[in-house]
Amino acid sequence: MKLNKDIHINKYRVLSEYKVKVGKSPFMSVLQLANEEGGVLTAEILYEKLMSPLSVKACENLLIRLRAMGYFIENAENDLDNEAQLINYELTLLGRKSIETEDFYDKRNGLLEIWVADDNEFTSKIVKIEELQHDDKEHKTQGINYELESLINQNKIIELNNGAFTLDKIENQIKFFEEGTEELTIVLEESNYKVQLANFSQYIKEEKQKVITSILESEYYNNYLAKEHVVLTNFDNNNLSLVRNHKIENPIYKETYFKTITIPNVTVSPKNREEAKIWFQAKLKQEINKYFESDDEFNQYENKIANEFQLFKEELSNTISRPHLIELFGQEDFYKKAKLETIDYLSY
Numbered sequence: 001m002k003l004n005k006d007i008h009i010n011k012y013r014v015l016s017e018y019k020v021k022v023g024k025s026p027f028m029s030v031l032q033l034a035n036e037e038g039g040v041l042t043a044e045i046l047y048e049k050l051m052s053p054l055s056v057k058a059c060e061n062l063l064i065r066l067r068a069m070g071y072f073i074e075n076a077e078n079d080l081d082n083e084a085q086l087i088n089y090e091l092t093l094l095g096r097k098s099i100e101t102e103d104f105y106d107k108r109n110g111l112l113e114i115w116v117a118d119d120n121e122f123t124s125k126i127v128k129i130e131e132l133q134h135d136d137k138e139h140k141t142q143g144i145n146y147e148l149e150s151l152i153n154q155n156k157i158i159e160l161n162n163g164a165f166t167l168d169k170i171e172n173q174i175k176f177f178e179e180g181t182e183e184l185t186i187v188l189e190e191s192n193y194k195v196q197l198a199n200f201s202q203y204i205k206e207e208k209q210k211v212i213t214s215i216l217e218s219e220y221y222n223n224y225l226a227k228e229h230v231v232l233t234n235f236d237n238n239n240l241s242l243v244r245n246h247k248i249e250n251p252i253y254k255e256t257y258f259k260t261i262t263i264p265n266v267t268v269s270p271k272n273r274e275e276a277k278i279w280f281q282a283k284l285k286q287e288i289n290k291y292f293e294s295d296d297e298f299n300q301y302e303n304k305i306a307n308e309f310q311l312f313k314e315e316l317s318n319t320i321s322r323p324h325l326i327e328l329f330g331q332e333d334f335y336k337k338a339k340l341e342t343i344d345y346l347s348y
Contacts, residue, residue, distance in 0.1 A: 003258040005184045006184070008179070009115050009182050011114070012113070012148060013111060014170050016109065016169060017170075018108055018167050020131075020164070021106075022105070025104035027071075030050065030066065031071060041063065042089070043056050044059075047059045069107040070154045070168065071092060071094055073089070075088050075089070111132040111135055112132065113129070113130040121256055122186065122204075126151060128199040129162075129199070143172055145176075159202075182198050192204060214253055216231065219251065225311075231246070231266055231268045233271070234271065237282055240282055243266070276311075276316060280312075281320065284305055284325055288336045288339055291339045293342065293343065295343065302317075303318065
């Protein structure tokens with residue numbers, strides 16, 4: 001079962017400074033050392049404990065590079081004895097996250113295509129980032145707008161199907177080249193559902209039945225009994241089924257409207273005892289499809305139909321005998337009535 005909805009998308013091309021998650025990186029050992037040193041590292045400690053083949057100056061340059069990539073901040077302290085400044089490098093939030101996840105992000109700059117979705121309950125704002133070698137589209141440039149500016153955050157990781165990114169900076173002149181819609185799809189599975197929009201996808205832990213219950217509650221309000229998973233329905237002699245496929249024109253889930261869906265195998269029930277009796281009688285008549293050779297055989301049939309009425313089965317069981325049902329038929333349906341009367345002919 002799927003839920004689908006069109007989401008408005010703004011598509012931009014921008015020159016940006018950004019980071020991309022890469023595979024194993026030798027820089028991770030530097031971050032690990034900083035973590036072991038209480039989150040603070042100096043070029044001298046890096047030289048002594050990890051990179052003694054290099055010079056202290058080379059270690060300093062490496063820390064400066066990692067600072068520029070957002071993994072450290074630089075702190076300066078005055079050394080009163082030597083009248084000099086002592087420089088140390090402290091792990092940032094991004095640096096600590098990299099240690100926790102063992103992921104490293106390579107700093108880059110260049111042309112990006114970025115798709116930004118309207119606010120919704122299911123996806124991040126950015127649903128696609130693609131690195132481009134050149135711009136093959138001609139569009140008038142414009143100043144950076146609030147939508148893009150609000151997404152710049154070197155510590156926020158954007159997880160997409162084609163990789164993980166951070167947006168560190170966007171040049172003031174951007175190219176807005178298209179707006180339109182893309183389809184948001186939610187695929188319901190037994191214990192979770194998958195959200196898909198452009199290059200964004202995510203699994204959310206939520207039972208399928210809970211999602212269906214939420215939709216049915218929004219559609220039927222007090223006529224849906226969540227505990228019993230039953231929709232209370234008016235009697236209709238043209239549709240006596242107690243398990244139905246329910247078509248919902250504008251289903252609502254998490255305060256969001258989706259396209260028309262059909263929920264299969266939904267149990268329905270009469271709203272009250274009187275309608276249950278009428279419905280039960282009609283269903284007993286409708287489903288006769290064989291000759292009954294004994295009253296016990298008919299009683300089994302009657303109980304079977306009564307048990308299909310989830311909310312009223314105890315009240316309906318053993319309430320209609322074979323002779324009573326014959327009376328209810330009156331002049332209707334000679335052939336079904338004859339199947340009920342067979343026992344009487346056999347007893348002569």
